[in-house]
Amino acid sequence: MTDRPQPLIEVHDDADALATAVAGELLNRIADAQAAGQVPHIGLTGGSIAEAVHREIARLAPESGVDWGGVVIWFGDERFVPSDSPDRNINQARAAFLEEVGAFRVHSAPAADEVASAEESAASYADAFRAEGSGDFDVLMLGVGPDGHVASLFPGHPGLDATGAITVAVHDSPKPPPDRVSLTFEALNRAQSVWFLVSGEPKSDAVRRALADDGSIAETPARGVAGKAETIWFLDRPAASLI
Numbered sequence: 001m002t003d004r005p006q007p008l009i010e011v012h013d014d015a016d017a018l019a020t021a022v023a024g025e026l027l028n029r030i031a032d033a034q035a036a037g038q039v040p041h042i043g044l045t046g047g048s049i050a051e052a053v054h055r056e057i058a059r060l061a062p063e064s065g066v067d068w069g070g071v072v073i074w075f076g077d078e079r080f081v082p083s084d085s086p087d088r089n090i091n092q093a094r095a096a097f098l099e100e101v102g103a104f105r106v107h108s109a110p111a112a113d114e115v116a117s118a119e120e121s122a123a124s125y126a127d128a129f130r131a132e133g134s135g136d137f138d139v140l141m142l143g144v145g146p147d148g149h150v151a152s153l154f155p156g157h158p159g160l161d162a163t164g165a166i167t168v169a170v171h172d173s174p175k176p177p178p179d180r181v182s183l184t185f186e187a188l189n190r191a192q193s194v195w196f197l198v199s200g201e202p203k204s205d206a207v208r209r210a211l212a213d214d215g216s217i218a219e220t221p222a223r224g225v226a227g228k229a230e231t232i233w234f235l236d237r238p239a240a241s242l243i
């Protein structure tokens with residue numbers, strides 16, 4: 001994206017070092033924002049490296065000075081499955097750190113036993129953004145799939161084309177579960193800081209394609225997201241092996 005700052009790349013030895021660095025930096029950003037009188041809005045992602053980051057947040061939180069009552073938590077995407085499913089991104093984050101730190105201003109798209117369809121869930125999640133007068137994340141963390149997907153925006157999928165909307169319902173996702181709700185590119189691109197979290201050699205080609213000078217968003221959706229103020233790619237050595 002030509003109107004955004006060039007992405008920064010931070011490479012760590014392994015997934016554990018990456019998770020510790022991201023968790024520490026996130027807590028610093030939140031504490032600084034709160035010291036300046038702000039209520040930070042943070043976007044979380046699901047997935048394996050996100051889980052490691054979340055566990056590190058729980059470990060480091062007691063020393064951070066963060067007031068979790070003054071942090072608003074969102075998710076870049078959610079799986080449209082029952083509310084008690086371990087596949088829900090919110091459930092993974094709750095178990096890893098949200099309950100432990102006592103965060104309670106937490107929003108995710110409603111589950112399959114709460115609303116009738118992924119479309120209804122997407123509409124409800126968009127309403128929550130409007131009600132908070134938000135959508136402008138201070139920090140938005142995003143995973144990247146080996147296929148280059150970001151949030152639940154998959155290569156060649158109809159969700160890529162959603163415009164004039166905050167959220168989109170996704171069906172027939174190539175990665176299970178098939179029904180999901182995702183923020184759109186327009187919503188993701190309202191973030192001040194976008195942090196991509198990527199670990200492991202199977203994702204190295206997606207990282208290469210996302211950071212290449214040329215390439216299409218349809219093939220590598222992660223190319224379509226960048227922060228207004230910064231974009232940082234937090235990688236471990238295997239994920240960075242092709243750049």
Ligand SMILES: O=C1O[C@H](COP(=O)(O)O)[C@@H](O)[C@H](O)[C@H]1O
Pocket residue numbers: 045046047048049050076077078079089142143144145146150151152175
């Ligand atoms: O399905 C999803 O996958 C990605 C990445 O997951 P990983 O296990 O490959 O790390 C994640 O970013 C997204 O939020 C999630 O719904």
